[in-house]
Amino acid sequence: MKKYLGGFILLFILIGVLIGCSESSGMQHSDMNMDNHDNMDGEMDHGNMEEAHGKQVELKSSSGENEISIPVAMKSESKEETRYTIRAKKGHTEIYKGIKSDTLGYNGSLLGPMLTFKAEEMVTMRLINELEEETTFHWHGLEIPADIDGGPHDTLKPGDERTITFKVKQDAATLWFHPHPKGKTAEQVYNGLAGLIYIEDEATNQLGLPDQYGINDIPLIIQDRMFKEKRLDYQTAKNTDGTIGDTVLVNGTVDPKLTLAKEKVRLRLLNGSNARNYTLSLDNDDSLEQIGTDGGLLNKPIQRNEVTLTPSERAEIIIDFSKVKANKMALVDDEGVKILVFNLKDEVKPSKDLPKEMNDYEVTQEELSLPVTKKIELFGMMDNVTINGKKFDADRIDFEQKKGVTEVWEIYNKPDEMGGMIHPFHIHGTQFKIISRDGKTPPESEQGWKDSLSVSPGEKVRVAIEFQYEGIYMFHCHILEHEDNGMMGQINVY
Numbered sequence: 285m286k287k288y289l290g291g292f293i294l295l296f297i298l299i300g301v302l303i304g305c306s307e308s309s310g311m312q313h314s315d316m317n318m319d320n321h322d323n324m325d326g327e328m329d330h331g332n333m334e335e336a337h338g339k340q341v342e343l344k345s346s347s348g349e350n351e352i353s354i355p356v357a358m359k360s361e362s363k364e365e366t367r368y369t370i371r372a373k374k375g376h377t378e379i380y381k382g383i384k385s386d387t388l389g390y391n392g393s394l395l396g397p398m399l400t401f402k403a404e405e406m407v408t409m410r411l412i413n414e415l416e417e418e419t420t421f422h423w424h425g426l427e428i429p430a431d432i433d434g435g436p437h438d439t440l441k442p443g444d445e446r447t448i449t450f451k452v453k454q455d456a457a458t459l460w461f462h463p464h465p466k467g468k469t470a471e472q473v474y475n476g477l478a479g480l481i482y483i484e485d486e487a488t489n490q491l492g493l494p495d496q497y498g499i500n501d502i503p504l505i506i507q508d509r510m511f512k513e514k515r516l517d518y519q520t521a522k523n524t525d526g527t528i529g530d531t532v533l534v535n536g537t538v539d540p541k542l543t544l545a546k547e548k549v550r551l552r553l554l555n556g557s558n559a560r561n562y563t564l565s566l567d568n569d570d571s572l573e574q575i576g577t578d579g580g581l582l583n584k585p586i587q588r589n590e591v592t593l594t595p596s597e598r599a600e601i602i603i604d605f606s607k608v609k610a611n612k613m614a615l616v617d618d619e620g621v622k623i624l625v626f627n628l629k630d631e632v633k634p635s636k637d638l639p640k641e642m643n644d645y646e647v648t649q650e651e652l653s654l655p656v657t658k659k660i661e662l663f664g665m666m667d668n669v670t671i672n673g674k675k676f677d678a679d680r681i682d683f684e685q686k687k688g689v690t691e692v693w694e695i696y697n698k699p700d701e702m703g704g705m706i707h708p709f710h711i712h713g714t715q716f717k718i719i720s721r722d723g724k725t726p727p728e729s730e731q732g733w734k735d736s737l738s739v740s741p742g743e744k745v746r747v748a749i750e751f752q753y754e755g756i757y758m759f760h761c762h763i764l765e766h767e768d769n770g771m772m773g774q775i776n777v778y
């Protein structure tokens with residue numbers, strides 16, 4: 285009852301703020317565009333009002349001043365098997381030259397290395413928490429046993445370590461890892477904890493896709509951040525409805541550019557933001573080819589004008605720069621804001637044609653005829669976010685599902701009086717298939733393995749999902765503050 289009352293009061297305040305703001309909001313937002321960091325404190329005062337608008341902090345265009353950093357491709361410590369040591373640690377990073385931010389990273393001061401796993405092979409990882417607070421190591425998109433999945437049950441105290449071993453039981457894909465401690469995920473990710481995993485398999489290696497890491501096969505971790513006097517500062521930027529910033533970082537680089545030869549380039553996009561959605565396209569209106577989703581390659585490359593990614597979603601795309609006359613180009617969002625500037629060398633390199641067939645993904649007739657056996661209702665905003673009317677409780681199991689049995693889940697985003705907002709929904713420990721959106725076949729770009737999906741207000745999405753291992757897995761909204769506020773549940777696979 286208390287919660288309800290709170291909700292109503294909040295709603296009235298919000299409506300008031302909305303009405304109050306509607307006239308002046310245009311001005312405020314154009315002010316936000318100014319490259320005036322000294323003004324940041326003043327601007328931040330609008331923060332609370334802006335919550336009512338949803339995602340209204342405008343992003344600034346990248347000036348293209350700084351070459352992006354490429355995460356280190358970590359080498360296995362052993363020739364016989366894949367073996368890595370990962371340390372979560374504190375550090376200082378000059379995101380802006382000469383100004384140090386307190387940041388977190390894996391094996392470094394910001395973000396983490398790129399880990400390569402080979403399909404069907406064993407992986408051993410020694411995980412060490414060198415932070416001054418609890419953390420977990422969660423493997424987003426990886427199909428591994430629940431007890432090493434790194435959910436909120438799986439915390440390592442400061443100074444603790446543990447070693448995990450597992451077999452890679454899925455095909456080539458771009459996955460990622462990040463912390464997942466209860467109530468602290470948003471802050472730890474915001475401050476820099478996120479790394480990449482490339483799963484490789486033989487069949488994919490034979491396809492002739494661009495595969496020279498850092499040259500024509502490049503990961504792009506896209507994250508928006510707010511700076512206070514050019515320093516990262518989560519506490520000031522924090523928004524219970526999802527923290528968004530006015531500055532985009534790609535692989536931790538501010539004002540990023542990427543220097544490339546004119547050839548086909550594979551970009552592995554990860555929306556690693558706490559809350560912002562991006563719709564990305566090329567500023568010269570060229571199309572691009574999407575080749576992969578969260579969990580692997582599409583059956584064939586598909587031509588697209590734009591790609592939308594909600595938090596934690598990935599897409600692999602190919603851009604053919606060999607046809608481009610100019611030496612400058614950019615990846616832009618739907619407002620034309622430059623997310624990444626491409627700096628093209630004159631050197632034109634030949635590249636292979638894209639393969640016509642890449643995968644054998646299929647939604648079967650049987651899957652299409654399965655009844656819905658689990659319903660998920662996403663609802664709310666800010667602190668009042670719930671799944672099926674409940675907040676996360678580590679002592680409550682929300683669902684049970686049998687290992688190796690496919691079930692259909694229906695995920696519904698229940699609108700509120702103000703319309704509602706997109707919630708990016710994610711399930712641990714598996715890759716699933718989207719079988720319909722509001723009863724319709726999903727777009728081609730979603731006809732591939734997924735572990736996260738966007739659900740718009742009012743929308744019902746059905747997914748076919750199977751778990752390979754037993755144990756307790758999380759499912760949650762991947763707006764990290766929503767997750768921390770309890771928009772999470774757990775399933776026991778038996």
Ligand code: C2O
Binds near residue numbers: 462710712
């Ligand atoms: Cu990206 Cu619960 O995970």
Ligand code: CU
Binds near residue numbers: 423424710711713
């Ligand atoms: Cu996950």
Ligand code: CU
Binds near residue numbers: 707771
């Ligand atoms: Cu949400």
